Amino acid sequence: MLKILTSFLLALIFATLPCCSRTEQEHPGSQISAEHAGPRQVIRIGLIPEKNIFKQIERYDPLVQYLSKKIGVEVQFKILLRYGNIIDNFVSEGLDGAFFGSFTYALAHDKLGVRVIVRPESSDGRSTYYGMIIVRKDSGIRTIGDMRGKKFAFVDKATTAGYLLPYAYFRRHDIDYHTYLRDSYFAGTHENVIMDVLDRKADIGAVKNTVFSWLADKNKRIEQELLMLVRSPDVPENALAFRKDLDPKIVNDIKTALLKMDQDVEGAELLSVFGAKRFIVTTDDDYRPVYQYARQAGIKLSIYDYLND
Amino acid sequence: MKRKILIGLVIFFLLFISSGFYIITNIEHVTSSLDGLILLHQVELVRERLLTELKRTQLDIQLRNTQYARSVDAMVTHVRTLNDIVNSCFECHHTAQVAARLDALQISIEAYKNALSRVLTLRANKKRLVSEQDKTFQIGSDIVAEVTNITDLTARKLQTSTTSALEDTRHMKIFVYTLLITAPVVALGFSLLFLRWFTRPVSVLVNATRHLRSGDLSYRIDGLHDEFVEVADSFNKMAVSLKEHYDRMQWAEQVVVLGELAGGLAHEIKNPLAGIKASMEILSTDPTISDENKDVLEKVTEQVKRMEVLIKSFMSFARPPSPQYDVTDVHAVLDSTMAMAQRHPLFRKDRVGRITLIKNYDVNLPTMIADPAQLQQVFLNLVLNAADAMPEGGTITVSTLFDPEQGRLTIQFRDTGKGVDENLREKIFQPFFTTKTKGTGLGLSISKRLVEQQGGAIRLEDHNGSGVSFVITFPVSARKEAPVP
Numbered sequence: 001m002l003k004i005l006t007s008f009l010l011a012l013i014f015a016t017l018p019c020c021s022r023t024e025q026e027h028p029g030s031q032i033s034a035e036h037a038g039p040r041q042v043i044r045i046g047l048i049p050e051k052n053i054f055k056q057i058e059r060y061d062p063l064v065q066y067l068s069k070k071i072g073v074e075v076q077f078k079i080l081l082r083y084g085n086i087i088d089n090f091v092s093e094g095l096d097g098a099f100f101g102s103f104t105y106a107l108a109h110d111k112l113g114v115r116v117i118v119r120p121e122s123s124d125g126r127s128t129y130y131g132m133i134i135v136r137k138d139s140g141i142r143t144i145g146d147m148r149g150k151k152f153a154f155v156d157k158a159t160t161a162g163y164l165l166p167y168a169y170f171r172r173h174d175i176d177y178h179t180y181l182r183d184s185y186f187a188g189t190h191e192n193v194i195m196d197v198l199d200r201k202a203d204i205g206a207v208k209n210t211v212f213s214w215l216a217d218k219n220k221r222i223e224q225e226l227l228m229l230v231r232s233p234d235v236p237e238n239a240l241a242f243r244k245d246l247d248p249k250i251v252n253d254i255k256t257a258l259l260k261m262d263q264d265v266e267g268a269e270l271l272s273v274f275g276a277k278r279f280i281v282t283t284d285d286d287y288r289p290v291y292q293y294a295r296q297a298g299i300k301l302s303i304y305d306y307l308n309d
Numbered sequence: 310m311k312r313k314i315l316i317g318l319v320i321f322f323l324l325f326i327s328s329g330f331y332i333i334t335n336i337e338h339v340t341s342s343l344d345g346l347i348l349l350h351q352v353e354l355v356r357e358r359l360l361t362e363l364k365r366t367q368l369d370i371q372l373r374n375t376q377y378a379r380s381v382d383a384m385v386t387h388v389r390t391l392n393d394i395v396n397s398c399f400e401c402h403h404t405a406q407v408a409a410r411l412d413a414l415q416i417s418i419e420a421y422k423n424a425l426s427r428v429l430t431l432r433a434n435k436k437r438l439v440s441e442q443d444k445t446f447q448i449g450s451d452i453v454a455e456v457t458n459i460t461d462l463t464a465r466k467l468q469t470s471t472t473s474a475l476e477d478t479r480h481m482k483i484f485v486y487t488l489l490i491t492a493p494v495v496a497l498g499f500s501l502l503f504l505r506w507f508t509r510p511v512s513v514l515v516n517a518t519r520h521l522r523s524g525d526l527s528y529r530i531d532g533l534h535d536e537f538v539e540v541a542d543s544f545n546k547m548a549v550s551l552k553e554h555y556d557r558m559q560w561a562e563q564v565v566v567l568g569e570l571a572g573g574l575a576h577e578i579k580n581p582l583a584g585i586k587a588s589m590e591i592l593s594t595d596p597t598i599s600d601e602n603k604d605v606l607e608k609v610t611e612q613v614k615r616m617e618v619l620i621k622s623f624m625s626f627a628r629p630p631s632p633q634y635d636v637t638d639v640h641a642v643l644d645s646t647m648a649m650a651q652r653h654p655l656f657r658k659d660r661v662g663r664i665t666l667i668k669n670y671d672v673n674l675p676t677m678i679a680d681p682a683q684l685q686q687v688f689l690n691l692v693l694n695a696a697d698a699m700p701e702g703g704t705i706t707v708s709t710l711f712d713p714e715q716g717r718l719t720i721q722f723r724d725t726g727k728g729v730d731e732n733l734r735e736k737i738f739q740p741f742f743t744t745k746t747k748g749t750g751l752g753l754s755i756s757k758r759l760v761e762q763q764g765g766a767i768r769l770e771d772h773n774g775s776g777v778s779f780v781i782t783f784p785v786s787a788r789k790e791a792p793v794p
Contacts, residue, residue: 057385
């Protein structure tokens with residue numbers, strides 16, 4: 001009887017195993033893996049590590065699934081560990097498009113000729129962001145002179161807020177930050193930089209205001225303990241751009257789907273979770289402030305080394 | 310019987326329902342235990358998978374920046390799977406304690422993901438990178454330890470639950486086997502009991518009819534219940550009725566035989582006695598007869614007269630005169646009878662034992678159609694008998710009673726004598742049965758015959774040593790149909 005019961009239990013357990021294995025389910029229309037490469041048409045979109053990469057995945061996963069359903073073509077995304085990777089990966093990983101940061105787009109447009117189509121607009125109607133140089137309020141750092149010998153946390157060399165702003169700031173003061181600062185490093189994400197400054201791992205940091213606000217909503221210490229010293233001009237929010245030779249129909253389908261996303265219930269709900277009100281049309285002209293800011297910083301996009309030290 | 314059938318059905322129904330309910334409850338309990346067991350196994354598997362993914366991710370960290378490092382996509386997939394597994398834990402219901410522990414685990418996993426993200430995205434000097442990597446690995450190790458701890462706890466609980474479930478199953482099995490064995494026995498027992506309940510009254514009735522058929526008219530049914538009480542009562546009444554009819558027939562036959570015998574005998578004796586009596590009377594007038602012989606003649610004459618009375622009684626018994634019906638006031642007849650009786654020597658005031666007559670009449674007693682002369686003969690006989698039964702004196706109470714519901718008139722003569730022996734009570738109305746030294750034994754039998762001739766009945770009631778009662782009943786309505794002269 002015991003054997004029969006044990007066999008029965010094992011049979012039940014194995015019979016129910018498929019139910020238990022849901023955690024192993026694949027994530028269709030999401031992260032690109034080598035196995036996914038196949039003959040069917042797939043649109044591959046890169047994601048920059050604006051925030052914690054796993055939060056980025058959670059944020060963009062519903063969006064690409066929605067796009068897949070709307071345009072009838074599987075859309076996948078690939079999380080990138082560095083802003084600059086997005087330019088390299090267009091070649092090495094065969095990406096079709098990406099959500100570019102403003103400076104990354106400027107670089108990619110210059111180097112690869114990518115074409116921007118849409119960017120999100122937040123619920124308060126803003127579709128731009130700006131960079132911030134932040135310090136702890138209790139650090140005593142208030143001027144560039146106070147920054148001497150301090151530790152600076154950048155995000156990535158290919159970011160407007162996380163690098164171009166402080167680079168331009170130091171250059172405006174004719175300072176080589178390599179020698180002026182005691183130490184500097186690339187934290188990889190804006191979130192990392194904010195948390196590093198907050199936790200005194202770095203004395204100064206350069207981040208984008210939208211991530212700062214997003215984190216400040218979750219962690220009251222950020223508003224209470226951090227202080228913005230320098231602000232960059234407004235630049236377009238991270239936008240979706242595609243390679244120039246991608247099928248125009250697909251580009252148009254995606255563009256249409258995103259622009260009309262706020263007009264259907266499912267899309268509106270996803271936008272709310274995504275943190276935007278709608279997508280708006282974006283063109284290369286919207287990036288003039290970025291190009292100008294780069295020029296002012298003495299950066300020539302075509303020869304700019306976007307790889308971190 | 311209906312009640313018993315109903316009780317039987319209710320008992321069977323309750324047995325069935327309670328057994329079914331108990332079995333279903335047990336099956337539910339065992340199934341629930343097995344469900345819980347399966348769930349625990351599932352949880353165990355989930356935690357094992359969680360542990361595996363954690364160890365994979367930890368290995369990813371260790372292998373990072375080595376030639377064996379896995380791709381970032383693979384690492385991200387491991388973490389996402391890890392995340393999905395943890396989230397799946399929240400789909401089940403947990404106790405507050407477990408939920409708190411899972412919440413803490415999820416917070417740790419979030420911290421782990423943050424740290425991993427830093428490790429993957431950070432670009433800094435080697436020392437900083439190693440520091441972040443070590444920190445992340447430590448968080449992962451703590452989570453592994455926690456998950457291992459939880460898994461161990463789960464394993465222990467699983468062991469306990471398995472033992473409990475097996476024990477429940479064993480109890481269930483024993484119960485079902487017991488039920489399979491005992492239920493038919495109990496059902497059979499109840500069936501036999503109910504069968505006995507149902508068939509016993511029939512058997513008793515069949516047995517009673519056999520007794521009647523064999524001539525045992527005194528057999529009575531006793532001990533039946535419910536609806537069969539009525540059947541038994543009817544049967545017993547039927548047996549009583551049969552016995553009465555049988556006795557009456559027997560009595561009638563006796564009376565006819567004895568009447569014919571007595572009539573024939575009296576007829577044969579009557580004429581010689583008349584000759585003897587005449588001769589004695591003539592002889593007694595002879596002046597030559599001495600006084601001594603004259604006394605003898607007078608005694609002979611006296612005995613002859615006594616014999617004539619006896620013959621007259623015989624004749625009266627054998628061929629009683631037809632009743633002369635009239636509207637009769639029983640109380641008037643009783644009063645007349647008692648007045649006559651009080652002139653009898655038995656009521657003489659100088660008698661040693663004085664007899665007192667008490668009247669206890671029902672004022673509502675109606676008149677009836679009867680032969681008043683024959684009634685008086687019967688009443689006088691009963692009063693004198695009562696006085697005779699009380700040689701040391703006593704009281705004779707004459708009562709009347711009318712029962713309008715049954716239309717029955719009752720006349721009772723109760724004395725305070727010593728009563729009648731039990732073995733003599735049945736014979737007291739038989740002809741020629743007497744306890745008196747000079748009695749003919751025909752008084753009560755004639756009285757009985759006269760009463761019954763008018764549609765009434767007479768019976769003896771003994772009062773356990775404090776006297777007897779002779780009770781005469783007449784159906785008033787029946788008498789109205791009698792011919793009125």
